[in-house]
Amino acid sequence: MLLERIYDEDLAQASYFIGCQARGEAIVVDPRRDVDVYLDLAAQHNMRIVATTETHIHADYLSGTRELAARSGAQMYVSDEGGADWRYGNGFASAVKLKHGHRIQLGNISLEAVHTPGHTPEHLSFLVTDGAQASAAGFMLTGDFVFVGDVGRPDLLDEAAGFRDTRFQGAKDLFASLRDRFLTLSDYVQVLPAHGSGSACGKALGAIPATTVGYERNFSWWSTYLENDDEQGFIDELLSGQPDAHAYFRRMKFENREGPAVLGEIAALEEYAAEDLQAELAEDRVIFVDTRHNTLVHAGTVERSLNVPGIEKAASFVAWVYDPQREDRPLVLLAADQSEAEALRDHFIRVGVDTVRGYMTSLDGLPLVKPRVLPPQELDGTERTVLLDVRNKTEYGSGHIAGALQLSGGRVLWNLDQLPDPEVGPIVSYCQSGVRNSVVASALRRAGYDVAELEGSFAGWLAAGNSPEREADPETSVTA
Template sequence: MLLERIYDEDLAQASYFIGCQAKGEAIVIDPRRDLDDYLSLAEKHGMRIVAATETHIHADYLSGTRELAAKTGAQMYLSDEGGPDWTYGPDMDEAVRMKHGHRIELGNITIEAVHTPGHTPEHLSFLVTDGAQSSEPGFMLTGDFVFVGDLGRPDLLDEAAGFVDTRFQGAKDLFASLRDRFLTLPDYVQVLPAHGSGSACGKALGAIPASTVGYERNFSWWSRYLESNDEQGFVDELLSGQPDAHAYFGRMKMENKIGPAVMGEVPALVEYTAEQLTAELTADEVIFVDTRNNVEVHGGTVARSLNIPGIDKAASYGAWVYDPLIEQRPLVLFAADRTEAEAMRDHLFRVGIDSAHGFLTTLDGLELVKPQLVQPDELDSFDRVLLLDVRNRTEFSEGHVPGARQISGGRVLWKLDLLPAKDAGTIVTYCQSGVRNSVAASALRRAGYDIAELDGSYARWAEMGNPTEVGDSVSV
C-alpha cells in the first residue's frame, strides 16, 4: 500500500493519496482544487486515480473532489449521513452516497466509512486496511473529527454558516463519536487528521502530522472527560475559547454542499504593462493585488489595491478581502514572474477565487500612494472615530490597546454595519505585528473607509510600555 500525505501550509490542510501498487489504482481523500500534486503522484507510481472522496462538507477550503473526478474520471464517494439538511446537492449526483460501514475496495486495500458526527452531522472518518499486511485496519483518516491533541470544533455551523445553537448538540455528538467509534479502536491504529497547527477548525491543534488512538486516549485534554463519562464538562471545555471563524467559511460550506464549479483547463495569465494596468484601473475594470509585505506596502502602493502578502498565505488572506459572490472585477497580481503568479493563482483557487486574470512584474510607471500611519506616541491625540483591533478575540482578550473594539480581519468585511459611517472620520486599525492589519486595512480602504494603521501594531505599542487592557467586553 502507498499512503502519501499532501499538506497545504497555507490552509493547514491535509489530503491523502492512497494507492494499491498491485492493481495500480488510487484514491484521493479530501483533495483541493489544484490537482498537480495528485496527478504527479499517480504518474510517478504508475497509478490511475479511480476514486475521490471527502470526510465532510468543508468550510475552510473549496473541495477538489468534483474537479478531480472531472479530470481523471474517478468515481466520487460522498457522505449520505446527517439527515436531509446535510445531503450534497444535485451537482454531485454522480457520486456514490455512503452510509456508515460503506466500503471502497482498491485491490488489497479496504477503506471503510465510519460515521463520526460532531464537527458536522454528516462527517465520516475512514478506516484503512492494507490486506496485504493484515485483516484489521491500521489507519484512521479522521478528517475534522480528531486532530493531534485536539478535536474538530462543533460551533462552525453557528459561527460561519448561519445556524443557531447547533454547537451544543454537535459537542454531544462528538462526545458520543469518541466513545463509540474512536476509543473502541486498538491503540496501535494510526490517526491521520485533515488539519494541523494554524487551522481555524480547532483551538489547539498540534504541529505533528500524525498520532495514534493510544496516544490520544492517554494524553489528549478530552480523554479525562471520556474516562469519567463527564459529558457536560467535555461540552463546556470544548466550546470555550474557540478562535474566530472566518466569514468566508459560510461561502465554502454553501459551495461545497451544492458542488464546486469545475474549472477544467484554465486560461494563461495575461502579462500586463504599467500602461495597460493604469488604463484598466482608471476604468475600474480590474483590482490590483499588491503581494509585498506590509513594510514595503507602507512605502507606496497602488490606490485601492488589495494587500495579499506573498504566496504562502494567499488563500487565507485572499478569502479575507475578496468575495467572488459579490466582486466581479478580475484580479491582477504583482509577481516576480509568471511562475510565481501561477502559484499564487493556485492558492486562490483553493478558496474559490477563480478570477486572477493577469500579472505585473514591476511597479515602475505606476502612480503610488502611501497608506496613512499613526505612531504609537501619537495615538492618544490622533483624531479618530474608532480604534479597531483585527486580531482574533482570544488575542484581544489577552491584551489590547485601551478603548479598542475587536473584529477579526477574516470577518471585518462582513461586519461593516458595526463600523462608523464611511464619512464619519478616520478608523485606526492594528493587529499583532502589522501583517494582518495591512491586509484588512487595504480591504477597508477599497470599501471606502478612511483608514490609518497603527505603525508596528500591538507588539510595538506594548514594547514601548504603553498601557494595555485585558478582557473581551467590547469584542465582536
C-alpha cells in the same frame, strides 16, 4: 500500500493519496481544488486515480473532489449521513452516497466509512486496511473529527454558516463519536487528520502530522472527560475559547455542499504593461493585488489595491478581502514572474477566487500612494471614530489597547455595520505586528474608509512603553 500526505501550509489542510501498487489504483481523500499534485503523484507511481472522496462538507477550503473526478475520471464518493439538511447537492448527482459501514475497495486496500458526527452532522472517518499486510484496519483518516491533541470544533455551523445553537447537539454528538467509534479501536491504529496547527477548525491542534488512538486515549485533553463519562464537562471545555471563524467559511460550506464549479483547463495569465493596467484601473475594470510585505506597501502602492502579502498565506488572506459573491472584477497580481503568479493563482482557487487574469512584475510606471501610518506616540492625540483591533478574540482577551473594538481580520468585510459610515471619520487599526492589519486596512480603503494603520501595531505600541488592558469587554466582541 502507498500512502502519501499532501499538506497545504497556507490552510493547514491535509489530503491523502492512497494507492494499491498491485492493482495500480489509487484514491484521494479530501483533495484540494488545484489537483495537479495528485495527478503528478499518480503518474510518478504508474497508478490511476479511480476514486475520490471527502470526510465532510468542508468550510475552510473549496473541495477538489469534483475537479479531480473531472480530470481523472475517478468515481466520487460522499457522505449520505446527517439528515436532509446535510445531503450533497446536484453537483454530486453521480457520486456514490456513503452510509456507515460502506467499503471502498482498491485491490488489497479497503476504506470503511465510519459515521463520526460532531464537527458536522454528516462527517465520515475512514478506516484503512492494507489487506496485503493485515486483516484489520491500521489507519484512520479522521478528517475534522480527531486531530493531534484536539478534536474538531462543533460550533462552525453557528459561527460561519448562519445556523443557531447547533453547537450543543454537535458537542454531544462528538462525545458519543469519541466514545462509540474512536475509543473502541485498538491503540495501534494510526490517526491521520485533515488539519494541523494553524487551522481554525480546532483550538489546540498539534503541529506533528499524525498520532495514534492509544496516544490520544492516554494524553489528550478530552480523555479524562470520556474516562469519567463527564459529557457536560467535555461540552463546556470544548465550547470555551474557540478561535474566531473566518466569514468566508460560510461561502465554502454552501458551495461545497452544492458542488464547486469545475475549472477544467485554466487560461494562461496575461502579463500587463504599466500603461494597460493604468487604463483598466482608471475605469475600475480590474483590482490590483500588491503581494509585498506591509513595510514595502507603506512606502508606496497602487491606489485602492488589495494587500495579500506573499504566497505563504495567500489563500487565507485573499478570502478575507475579496468575496466572489459580491465582486466580479478580475485580479491582476504583482509577482516576480509568471511562475510565481501561477502559484499565487493556485492558492486563490483553493478558496474559490477564480478571477485572476494577469500579473505585473514591477510597479514602475504606475502612480503610487502611501497608506496612512500612525506612530504609537501619536495615538492618543489623533481624532478617530474607531480604534479597531483585527486580531482574534483570544489575542484581544489576553491584552489590548483600551477602548478598542475587536473584529478579527477574516470577519471585517462581513461586519461593516459594526463600523461607522466611511464619511463619519477615520479608523485607526492594528493587529499584532502589522501584517494582518495591512491586509484588512487595504480592503477597508477599497470600501471607502479612511484608515490609519498603527505603526508596528500592538507590538509597536507595547514597545513604546504602553500598558495593555487585559480583560476582554464582551460589548466589543463581534460575532458573525
